[in-house]
Amino acid sequence: MAVVSAVTLLCTPMRRTIRGMASTPVKEERLAVRVTARQKQTIERAAAVLGRNVTEFSVQAITERAEEVLTDRHVFNLSQAQWDEFVAQLEEPARPVPELVALLHRPSLFDE
Numbered sequence: 001m002a003v004v005s006a007v008t009l010l011c012t013p014m015r016r017t018i019r020g021m022a023s024t025p026v027k028e029e030r031l032a033v034r035v036t037a038r039q040k041q042t043i044e045r046a047a048a049v050l051g052r053n054v055t056e057f058s059v060q061a062i063t064e065r066a067e068e069v070l071t072d073r074h075v076f077n078l079s080q081a082q083w084d085e086f087v088a089q090l091e092e093p094a095r096p097v098p099e100l101v102a103l104l105h106r107p108s109l110f111d112e
Contacts (some may be wrong), residue, residue: 031062
């Protein structure tokens, strides 16, 4: 049976910087995950390589992956008129772009 350990991703509140009066979001939420001992060791080693703590590393990695997953899954709401215009544009024949035509006629580096 695999040994499972808990890693809690703790986020400490970021304070406003007085100098630039810039503010950063206050981290109020907590996220807890359960990982195997091997996963925890891997995460800790990777965080150490980057000079970060486990929380910083994990939050960045999770957020980047979440954004990557969501990038292609946006829903665009269009009115009927907008949809009709979109479909009409798709059905029009493509116009030649001189720069693209020239590029496609150049010899490829892979042809050498």
